[in-house]
Every structure is written in C-alpha cells, then in structure tokens.
Amino acid sequence: YSHTWQISEPNEFDIMLVMPVSRLQLDECDDTGAYYYLTFKRNPKEKHLSKFLDEDGKLSAFKMLQALQEIIKQEVKNIEDVKVTVKRKKAGSPAITLQIKNPPAEISVDIILTLEVQQSWPPSTQDGLKIEQWLGRKVRGDFRNKSLYLVAKQNKNEKVLRGNTWRLSFSHIEKAMLNNHGSSKTCCESDGPKCCRKGCLKLLKYLLEQLKMTHTKKLEKFCSYHVKTAFFHSCVMWPNDADWHSGDLDHCFQKYLRYFMDCLQQSHLPHFFIPQYNLLSLENKASSNFLLELINKEWNNGFPIFQE
Numbered sequence: 164y165s166h167t168w169q170i171s172e173p174n175e176f177d178i179m180l181v182m183p184v185s186r187l188q189l190d191e192c193d194d195t196g197a198y199y200y201l202t203f204k205r206n207p208k209e210k211h212l213s214k215f216l217d218e219d220g221k222l223s224a225f226k227m228l229q230a231l232q233e234i235i236k237q238e239v240k241n242i243e244d245v246k247v248t249v250k251r252k253k254a255g256s257p258a259i260t261l262q263i264k265n266p267p268a269e270i271s272v273d274i275i276l277t278l279e280v281q282q283s284w285p286p287s288t289q290d291g292l293k294i295e296q297w298l299g300r301k302v303r304g305d306f307r308n309k310s311l312y313l314v315a316k317q318n319k320n321e322k323v324l325r326g327n328t329w330r331l332s333f334s335h336i337e338k339a340m341l342n343n344h345g346s347s348k349t350c351c352e353s354d355g356p357k358c359c360r361k362g363c364l365k366l367l368k369y370l371l372e373q374l375k376m377t378h379t380k381k382l383e384k385f386c387s388y389h390v391k392t393a394f395f396h397s398c399v400m401w402p403n404d405a406d407w408h409s410g411d412l413d414h415c416f417q418k419y420l421r422y423f424m425d426c427l428q429q430s431h432l433p434h435f436f437i438p439q440y441n442l443l444s445l446e447n448k449a450s451s452n453f454l455l456e457l458i459n460k461e462w463n464n465g466f467p468i469f470q471e
Contacts, residue, residue: 174270177258179277179334180231181312184209187222187280195440196287198318198328201278217327224257224276224315225326231276232259257314257330277332278313285311285331291436292336297346297402306336333436340395350404357409363416364394366469367423373468374457382454384447392442393423395435420458427455 185208189199201222203209215226232249239247239261250260250271258273284307294303316330341364349355367390375382397419401407407415426432430448434440443451461468 174268175273176270177273177275177334179275179312179314179332181277181279183279183281184212185280186282187278189285191285191287192318192328193320195320195434196285196437197434197440198316198330199285199313200327201313201329219327221327222329223327224317224329228257228259228276228315228326231274235259235261235274257316275332276315278329280311280313282311283307287437287439288331291434291438293399294340297399298340298343299346306339309336331437336436337391337395340398344398345404346402347404356404358404358407359409359412359415360394360398360407362409362412363397363407363419364391366416367394367420370420370458370461370466370468374454378453378457381450384450385454389432389442390423392432392435393426394419396433397422417462420462424455424458427451427458 186204188202188204190202192198192200202220203212203216203222212222212227215223215230217223217226236249239249246264248262248264250262258275261272261274263270263272288307292303292306294306312332312335313329314332316328317326318328318330341361344360345351345355345358347355350358351361368387371382371385371387371390375385400422401415401418426443428451430443430445430451431441432443434442
C-alpha cells in the first residue's frame with residue numbers, strides 16, 4: 164500500500180515481486196473462491212518453472228518461496244552500509260520479510276511473490292467490485308480487464324498443508340481505488356473539493372493497530388485488510404463525494420465504524436472482489452465479539468485511544 168495512507172510514521176512496507184507468466188489453469192481448492200491450485204496449460208513458455216511443480220504437476224508456492232528466500236539471503240550478504248537481516252518466514256505467509264536497521268528507526272519490508280497472468284478473472288469475482296454507483300461502470304470494466312494477480316499464500320483450511328495453493332490478490336486495483344477515490348474526477352486534487360475518506364480509513368486503521376498492541380493474542384485474526392475491505396464497502400454504500408465532506412470527519416468516521424461494527428456483530432464481511440468469501444468466519448466469533456466490545460468501550464468514552 165502507499166505509505167501516504169498510513170496513520171503514524173510508516174515503518175512497514177510491502178513490495179510485490181511480480182513475475183509475468185503465460186496462461187494458467189486455475190482450479191478452486193475450496194469454496195471461498197479465493198484460493199487456487201495452478202497448473203500450466205500445454206507446452207508453457209515458462210520451462211524454467213517446471214522445477215517448481217509438485218508430483219501432481221501443480222505449481223508449488225512453497226518451492227518457489229524457498230528458492231526466492233535463498234536468492235534474497237545471498238543478495239543481503241552483499242549489502243554493506245546498512246544492517247539487513249532476513250526474518251524467519253512465518254508459516255503460510257506469502258511474504259519474505261527484511262528487517263532493515265537504520266537509525267533512528269527500524270523498518271521491515273515484506274517482499275511478496277506474485278504471479279501476473281494476462282487472462283480473465285475467475286467466476287468467483289463476477290459479482291464483486293460493485294463500484295458502478297461510486298466510480299462508474301467504465302472504471303469497473305477497466306479494472307476487470309487488468310491482469311490477474313496471485314500470491315503464494317497457504318490455504319490454512321486444507322486438510323494436508325502442502326504449500327501448493329495460491330490466493331487471488333487485487334492490491335493493484337485497491338491502490339488505484341485509494342488514489343482515485345472520488346465519484347468526481349477532481350476530488351482531493353490540489354484545486355478540487357476535499358473529502359474525508361482518507362481520514363476515516365486512517366483513523367480506523369490506527370484504532371485497530373493500537374488495540375492489537377494491547378491485545379495481541381486475542382486480536383491476532385484481525386489485520387488492516389479487514390478495515391480496508393469495510394472501507395471499500397462504505398464507499399459503495401455512500402458513493403457521493405458529498406457523503407464524505409471534509410468538514411464532517413467525525414460523523415463520517417462514526418458511520419463507517421458503525422458499519423464495521425455491524426460486520427463484527429454478524430461475523431460477516433464479504434471480500435470486496437469475491438463476495439462469497441467471508442473474511443469474518445463464525446469460528447472466530449469470540450474474537451469478533453471481543454473486538455466489538457473494545458470498540459464500544461472506546462466509543463462510549465469518547466475514543467481516549469486517539470488522545471494518547
């Protein structure tokens with residue numbers, strides 16, 4: 164994400180390492196519509212990737228990440244003026260994390276292995292990205308004509324974790340929507356009218372970050388992607404720039420937060436691009452309730468967390 168959308172001093176960055184590949188066969192590996200097994204069509208151009216196929220001919224995310232991590236470890240040894248270390252990889256994570264010690268601050272950089280495929284989006288995305296009223300039908304069509312991105316992400320619901328699943332990623336589209344977020348073309352341009360969408364997203368991201376610092380274990384299932392997804396849904400529910408007038412930050416933030424709280428209450432937050440994929444499953448109901456409780460407490464006390 165663009166660090167201009169972070170609330171406090173940015174110290175975490177994502178870099179997508181994008182590998183273009185020719186046509187792939189995508190086979191859903193569960194009912195979320197987000198996770199896929201990938202196989203090459205006949206006679207692929209990418210002969211060099213055949214060493215990353217598993218015994219069933221599926222492209223192994225695990226093998227590719229392992230190879231990438233080795234390359235990065237070797238390259239890091241050649242960096243002399245800054246202390247850079249490769250963190251131990253979290254199981255199932257699509258990222259290889261570099262820790263860069265550079266006084267006065269330490270930053271971490273997630274390198275995310277991403278495949279870029281020039282083919283149409285799978286059927287599970289058909290009813291997603293409902294932005295016609297907000298950004299327009301033409302913009303939706305343009306977005307859906309962009310490449311498909313897949314990241315090397317382990318599907319934790321698999322009975323046997325074999326590291327050969329990939330998850331759809333729409334971060335390139337999300338970034339475009341964040342940068343051009345107005346229903347009018349001039350929204351938030353230097354001489355155009357200002358809105359508070361950006362401020363609302365920053366506030367809720369910050370609220371979750373702070374609560375996670377205090378309740379790390381209980382809130383480990385939540386991340387900024389939940390907040391961002393709820394934000395996009397809010398932009399669709401209130402599509403006009405007048406709904407997000409820059410002087411109405413308090414009111415708009417509470418409206419957006421109320422929607423997020425409703426999602427927690429119902430344990431239902433549909434993925435913005437894949438509506439059948441619920442990001443708040445019922446099995447995590449206890450942590451949804453706990454987060455809801457914490458937010459209610461903040462709200463009732465006038466959000467002391469923002470004064471700290």
